[in-house]
Amino acid sequence: MSHASAQPLKGPPHIHHMDSVTAYHAAKLGMWLFLATEILLFAVLFTAFAIYRWYNLEEFHAGSHHLNWILGMTNTAVLLFSSFTAALAVDAGQKGNNKAVVKLVGVTIACGAIFLIIKYFEYSSKYHHGYFPGQANYLEFKNFLGLYYCMTGLHALHVIIGMGLLTWVLLKAKKDRFSHDYYTPVEIGALYWHLVDLIWIYLFPLLYLVG
Amino acid sequence: MNAHSDTAHHEGKNYLNHERGLWSWLTTTDHKRIGLLYLYSILTFFLAGGVFALLMRTELARAGADIIQNPEVYNVYFTLHGVLMIFMFIVPGIPATMGNFLLPLMIGAKDVAFPRLNLFSWYIYVIGAVMAGFALIHPPDTGWTFYAPYSIKSGSSVVLMTAAAFVLGFSSILTGLNFIVTIHKLRAPGMTWFRLPVFVWGTYATAVIQTLATPVVGMTLVLLLMERVMGVGVFNPDLGGDPVLFEHLFWFYSHPVVYIMVLPAFGVIGEIIPVFSRKPLFGYKAVVFASVAIAGVSFIVWAHHMFVAGISDTAAKVFSILTFGVAIPTAVKVFNWVSTMYKGSITFATPMLYAIAFVFLFMIAGTTGIYLATLATDVFYHDTYFVVAHFHYTIQGGAVIGLIAALHFWFPKMSGKMYNETLAKIAFVLVVVGFNLTFLPQFVLGMEGMPRRYYDYPPEFQTLHTISTIGAFINGIGYTWALLNLAFAALFGKVKAPANPFNSLSLEWQTSSPPPHENFHTVPEVTDYPYAYGRPLSYENH
Amino acid sequence: MAHNSHSSHAADHSELGHIIPFAVYRNVLIILLILTIITVAVSRVDFGVLNIVVAMAIASVKAGIVAAYFMHLKYENPIIWIYVLFPIILLFLMMGGIFVDNPTRRDPKIYYEVPAATENQSATNH
Numbered sequence: 077m078s079h080a081s082a083q084p085l086k087g088p089p090h091i092h093h094m095d096s097v098t099a100y101h102a103a104k105l106g107m108w109l110f111l112a113t114e115i116l117l118f119a120v121l122f123t124a125f126a127i128y129r130w131y132n133l134e135e136f137h138a139g140s141h142h143l144n145w146i147l148g149m150t151n152t153a154v155l156l157f158s159s160f161t162a163a164l165a166v167d168a169g170q171k172g173n174n175k176a177v178v179k180l181v182g183v184t185i186a187c188g189a190i191f192l193i194i195k196y197f198e199y200s201s202k203y204h205h206g207y208f209p210g211q212a213n214y215l216e217f218k219n220f221l222g223l224y225y226c227m228t229g230l231h232a233l234h235v236i237i238g239m240g241l242l243t244w245v246l247l248k249a250k251k252d253r254f255s256h257d258y259y260t261p262v263e264i265g266a267l268y269w270h271l272v273d274l275i276w277i278y279l280f281p282l283l284y285l286v287g
Numbered sequence: 288m289n290a291h292s293d294t295a296h297h298e299g300k301n302y303l304n305h306e307r308g309l310w311s312w313l314t315t316t317d318h319k320r321i322g323l324l325y326l327y328s329i330l331t332f333f334l335a336g337g338v339f340a341l342l343m344r345t346e347l348a349r350a351g352a353d354i355i356q357n358p359e360v361y362n363v364y365f366t367l368h369g370v371l372m373i374f375m376f377i378v379p380g381i382p383a384t385m386g387n388f389l390l391p392l393m394i395g396a397k398d399v400a401f402p403r404l405n406l407f408s409w410y411i412y413v414i415g416a417v418m419a420g421f422a423l424i425h426p427p428d429t430g431w432t433f434y435a436p437y438s439i440k441s442g443s444s445v446v447l448m449t450a451a452a453f454v455l456g457f458s459s460i461l462t463g464l465n466f467i468v469t470i471h472k473l474r475a476p477g478m479t480w481f482r483l484p485v486f487v488w489g490t491y492a493t494a495v496i497q498t499l500a501t502p503v504v505g506m507t508l509v510l511l512l513m514e515r516v517m518g519v520g521v522f523n524p525d526l527g528g529d530p531v532l533f534e535h536l537f538w539f540y541s542h543p544v545v546y547i548m549v550l551p552a553f554g555v556i557g558e559i560i561p562v563f564s565r566k567p568l569f570g571y572k573a574v575v576f577a578s579v580a581i582a583g584v585s586f587i588v589w590a591h592h593m594f595v596a597g598i599s600d601t602a603a604k605v606f607s608i609l610t611f612g613v614a615i616p617t618a619v620k621v622f623n624w625v626s627t628m629y630k631g632s633i634t635f636a637t638p639m640l641y642a643i644a645f646v647f648l649f650m651i652a653g654t655t656g657i658y659l660a661t662l663a664t665d666v667f668y669h670d671t672y673f674v675v676a677h678f679h680y681t682i683q684g685g686a687v688i689g690l691i692a693a694l695h696f697w698f699p700k701m702s703g704k705m706y707n708e709t710l711a712k713i714a715f716v717l718v719v720v721g722f723n724l725t726f727l728p729q730f731v732l733g734m735e736g737m738p739r740r741y742y743d744y745p746p747e748f749q750t751l752h753t754i755s756t757i758g759a760f761i762n763g764i765g766y767t768w769a770l771l772n773l774a775f776a777a778l779f780g781k782v783k784a785p786a787n788p789f790n791s792l793s794l795e796w797q798t799s800s801p802p803p804h805e806n807f808h809t810v811p812e813v814t815d816y817p818y819a820y821g822r823p824l825s826y827e828n829h
Numbered sequence: 830m831a832h833n834s835h836s837s838h839a840a841d842h843s844e845l846g847h848i849i850p851f852a853v854y855r856n857v858l859i860i861l862l863i864l865t866i867i868t869v870a871v872s873r874v875d876f877g878v879l880n881i882v883v884a885m886a887i888a889s890v891k892a893g894i895v896a897a898y899f900m901h902l903k904y905e906n907p908i909i910w911i912y913v914l915f916p917i918i919l920l921f922l923m924m925g926g927i928f929v930d931n932p933t934r935r936d937p938k939i940y941y942e943v944p945a946a947t948e949n950q951s952a953t954n955h
Contacts, residue, residue, distance in 0.1 A: 602926075
């Protein structure tokens with residue numbers, strides 16, 4: 077314990093108050109709890125959506141048809157694929173294959189970027205047609221669009237945070253940090269990314285298809 | 288002293304002098320130091336919130352405009368009193384201070400699960416407090432509840448204040464998350480779930496609420512911000528929004544939040560009463576399950592705040608019935624505390640006095656709550672001083688008294704010194720007498736029809752208001768006295784505290800006072816639950 | 830690793846995460862993509878009020894698969910299950926409480942048309 081040596085290149089970092097297996101499980105439980113808080117963050121929006129949909133069913137149908145479901149479905153596929161690569165990244169981490177972690181996490185981040193670009197085109201088309209809050213056509217579907225922007229906006233924010241988190245994982249993998257007995261950051265980052273996917277799985281039919 | 292204590296060796300080094308200098312405090316990851324950082328912060332805001340309370344009481348001492356000429360200023364005062372006391376003082380109150388300090392000690396761990404995250408949540412708390420400070424440039428006047436639609440239209444800096452509340456909430460979430468993981472993963476060998484002290488159970492139930500209810504209010508406040516900044520139309524009736532939805536979502540968090548305040552206080556009382564009664568805690572498992580039950584029930588009663596706010600009759604009936612359910616686990620706890628004292632060998636030390644006061648005051652709080660949960664009477668009592676009095680009996684008589692009791696009980700452990708018992712008892716009398724003098728008249732005022740949040744009133748309410756103001760000042764002097772007594776003992780006290788001055792069986796007393804940096808010199812082994820008392824108390828009055 | 834040899838020999842795979850074969854991940858992705866197409870296809874069929882129920886049911890199946898396999902929830906211990914279920918229960922409680930209220934209000938429209946009503950009233954009074 078009293079070695080003056082620097083952090084080991086591989087293997088779990090030394091933590092003074094618990095052993096590395098406990099640290100791994102603690103980090104994972106902590107991340108799941110954090111995901112629980114994220115679910116509740118979105119729960120408010122889902123509740124608001126449910127109640128306003130009940131009030132204004134026609135408006136929600138009409139508003140939903142105004143969204144481009146092809147773009148929505150493309151984004152769904154992009155996120156599902158990114159979730160797949162994130163899961164494979166954890167698998168690579170479990171096997172200590174840092175090169176594969178770099179590649180797979182890189183693909184995941186790229187998918188996140190594609191998602192955001194598509195989202196940007198959707199938003200800007202809405203803006204040009206005057207469907208932003210405060211613009212002329214907004215009042216047509218105000219409750220639907222208000223929640224659409226809040227939900228997708230918050231989701232996009234999570235995509236950005238997730239990309240940041242995965243970039244941190246990627247840098248660690250580049251330094252060859254992960255091994256079969258230490259891959260906690262990959263798993264934590266991937267869990268967060270899967271949540272982004274999970275939320276979108278609900279948002280897509282809710283906003284683009286059923287309305 | 289206790290046979291298990293390992294204090295004879297390792298004299299001199301403890302968590303307070305382990306490292307020195309301001310920088311070592313600001314960068315510490317030691318849960319005990321972070322607990323103290325929180326303690327200093329929350330007590331600062333307690334003082335500030337108290338000043339606003341006394342300003343209001345001074346204005347209300349006589350009918351007519353005295354020190355406040357403009358009613359809008361009064362709105363600002365009660366808003367700031369509420370925001371300071373709720374978001375910055377009492378929500379982090381017991382969990383972030385005593386919880387941080389005690390939790391790892393009580394379960395025999397070296398630290399919380401994520402020490403750096405713990406420090407980070409203190410910094411988030413400070414950032415939130417600074418944001419709230421900037422909001423004072425144009426102070427909000429919406430009340431601490433930020434009700435829509437007024438909060439959408441008010442010209443004051445609601446945006447900054449709600450953003451501050453969001454940030455403070457985030458700090459609360461991270462603290463709760465940290466505690467849950469700590470209790471799950473870092474218990475000492477032999478520390479099974481039913482050997483945990485009830486304070487740990489109370490903190491666990493609190494942490495669950497902190498983690499899972501706070502995001503709801505966070506998102507609700509973000510929606511309010513979006514409404515103000517962009518006009519998305521979620522709560523604004525002009526754009527088809529439903530302002531009552533804001534109240535629903537707000538109270539979905541803000542009702543459980545009163546249990547964030549009071550559940551750890553229940554835990555504190557559950558620790559103090561057995562120690563000073565020298566008897567096992569009566570019905571340990573019942574107390575534990577009651578904590579969990581209160582946390583669970585707290586999520587399904589929120590709309591009792593909204594009986595006259597425009598919700599439907601059906602909803603009002605449903606929530607009224609559910610609300611009565613809270614009485615059951617709460618009463619279980621009260622019966623357990625009283626039964627613990629029954630035929631005990633009671634020592635009336637200061638922490639015990641506060642604990643007994645807690646039981647009395649909380650019973651008054653609980654029984655007056657029944658009137659507010661009853662639909663017919665609530666229509667009459669709603670928005671009167673009756674509600675103000677009921678609320679302060681639960682929160683001040685419950686949570687604040689609980690915090691003060693905890694500070695006295697664990698003071699020897701935290702500081703390594705003993706406080707002056709006589710001065711502490713005088714402060715206790717001032718606090719309890721002042722408190723009741725302040726708020727008992729307010730029950731009567733409310734029944735006579737005095738509405739809350741008014742800076743002026745008709746002359747017939749004069750006498751009771753004057754009594755209430757006098758009580759508020761006595762109460763304020765009492766708290767100041769109690770805290771100064773502790774501060775003085777910590778700084779200049781000569782009497783060193785032994786490891787276990789009150790002869791408690793709980794784990795935190797088995798290490799030296801103050802504890803070493805690593806909490807325990809050897810990993811403790813737990814063989815029994817911490818209330819196996821049966822010996823007479825060898826406590827001496829210091 | 831010299832300074833935590835006691836933990837690294839204990840840290841074999843069974844104590845850390847579970848390893849799932851590549852084929853499982855691949856099949857899960859294919860199933861998810863197929864379910865996405867089904868979601869779109871089903872939205873063309875009108876089930877009336879059940880539209881949203883069907884859509885959410887398929888979404889929940891997808892979410893369940895992602896959680897179980899991609900997130901390894903299937904292999905996690907019960908405490909994580911509890912903390913996954915808890916927020917979902919709270920979501921339903923929140924919705925439930927609000928749906929006990931809003932639909933049972935006498936007529937939601939009266940809340941929006943109050944200004945018009947008072948105008949009429951004051952007009953008749955004059």
